[in-house]
Amino acid sequence: MDGRKLLVYRNLNGHPVLGRYFRLWEAKEEEGESLHAFLHSLVMSGETLRDLLLKEMVRTENPFTMAVEGDRTVMPPAWKEVLQNDLGLLQAFLSEERFRALLEQKNQPPAFLELFRSCSTDAPRAALGAFFQRLPPEGPGEEACLDYARLLQTHGVGEFALYDAFVLDREGRMEPIEGFRPLAWERLYAYERQKKSLYENIRAFAEGRPCHHVLLVGASGTGKSSSVKAVVPLFRERKLKLLQMYKGQMHRLPEVFERLGDRPFKVILFIDDLSFEANEDEYKFLKSFIEGGVASEVSNILFCITSNRRHLIKEIRTERENDVHLQDFIQEMTSLSDRFGLTLFYEAPDQKTYFDMVVRMVENRGGAYVEQELLKKARVFALKHGGMSGRTAEQFVKSYLGGQMD
Template identity: 45%
Template sequence: MSDLLREIDSLALFRGVRYAEPLNSLCDFLKKMEAGYTIDEMIESYGHFVSILYSLRTDADLSGAVWDALVADMNPYLKHRIDTLVDPENATKMSTLITLTAERELDLITQIASNTSYEFKEGMYYDGYLPDFTSSRIDFKARYMELIDNLATTGYGIYAKYLMFKIDGGKIKPVKHPDPIRTEELFCYERQREKVIANTRSFLMGKRAADALLYGDAGTGKSSTVKAVARMFEKDGLRLVELPKTEIMSLPDVIEMLTQVPMKFILFIDDVSFESTDDRIGSLKSVLEGAASGGRNNIVIYATSNRRHLIKESFADRSDEVHKSDTIAEQMSLSERFGLRVLFDKPNKQDYLTIVHKLCELRGIKIPEEELDLKAEQFAIRGGGRSARLARQFVDLIGG
């Protein structure tokens, strides 16, 4: 066990992994073994280490937990590769010595994480109960080098672990339980959805792509379309970052942060509308105008709104013809900065019932067609009119 402790403490390039869990708690336990602590103190320390491991991995896999820590670690080797991808012209050359160190330390981590509870119990000379854990014996060098070679698609840190994020207080925070909607669960609106998919595919291929405004009636699936399309291209390195309207003034800072990540992002602004005096209009306009200059090649902005014109007209704006003309031009100026504008209108009766039938089929709900249609129509009337959202709510209700 002394050799194991020395191996962990010798990590330099991946020092962050040494002080992350579960290795930090493991080191505390090993130091107590090394120092000849009493059996009671060692049992307590061992129990604490295994408790930490269980909290990190419900499969009790030491190797998996150490891998998670490694993926989250922003070490010099990873940072150099990121910098090279983001700004290849100004990237410095990586020393061969550091490359060799990375390979050697990854081999060491493989050895460290391959231990199971059996080895530790044997070293404690204790016949009583001690909790067990296992190891999937990951080849850290092979797996990490594969990750490094595919950063643009697999991601790293939080971008490897999560698909969707939200701006909160100017910081990028992961959404740990995102909307699970997929394109296969969206019905009707095929023409609208295909426009968004085609634009997103062009964006990922490095071709010409536009910022998009999805507008129209409430509950027609605009936000669901954006989230489902992001999930559709997750394995191609696409991530979604939602920007609340309250954070729009921080747009330039958010874009600066995302341009330093060698992945592709949908910057999503949901339910957009402004009063004519809102200062956020100028901030959004300037960012949309900047798209043409190529300053954010890895970011597209997708916004949704129930309004075609994102700036609301006040009563005073209608006071005279000249003012009215200026107001219309101002209202149009923001929405027209989106190169792709897609209308989602309320479904007719046939489309509404088609959505209901398809969702029931997807979930295995079997109700006679006439009865289903009658109940669905009654639900729509009580809900204020047909919409894709109401169709989904109705199916959720009858599905239990």
């Protein structure tokens, strides 16, 4: 086996762990030193060898994998040969029997075999691992290459295939959010009508049916952002992703659409707590991409935006209420907010709803309570922490169950 013979996945040779593993089979380094350097780097990676190799295969995003991901036509013969070459080599590198033989050959403990075995359950790696397990001992044939192409078309390639959520950084890179664990959908209390509307709209989007860009409006702490994030895992099998942007990044919308528009993923562009002042013009980028603009021509990108204000206008304090520029700005903002086909309002909860939230949260966490005492403390906590809201209820319950109440 020689990793240098890889063509599509040649980049794996440069990986700090996998490169060492490939070189072990070349027998060019001093055996003991190279093996232990490899084992050290593998342990430090926090992954098993099989999981790591499958992960880096999925992550590989180059002209070949991108073309296969997006093209469902017949694969050219030369491409099949190239892919067949790589799949055969990778099949060998993914062989547990070969890894066991390597350990025995170099007098390593049998327990080290656990450093090889897969424990990942994410869909892309699980599907890829199952694919290699189905390959016959003699290696992949032409049909296997076509199966592999279909696998890439189903799950996608690159980091978007591995992660649910991303954030756009200052340089415009889409950085994955490691450990994205939003609040579970069933733990979003109250606002059932809003949740149902959001769910059905995102479901239509994920299934490729007509849907609307969404504006979620309401008081702070009412669950607008949590609702958008919580809906993403519900449609993971439909390859739904979330990309969070910020107001100051509106000028990057063209490149975001260019990079994502032809991918097989459904992407929620999420902008939290958005509002504009009269001297800001970032809204023009957003407006040009919503209804009637570029966004209407791209079926796999949907805006979900939260704001404390219905028309996205920050509080205006001016003595020139009749200023023409100001009136034009207000009209522009009204026009922008009206372009969202679905607007959901999240009002601050009344006392009864707030108390219901608190009781349900405590019960669902298995906490014991005396209702009258609990609600009295919840009311005092809200008075000290900005008023009654879902966020306040969550904070109170954590303090209450953690024994941090006065």
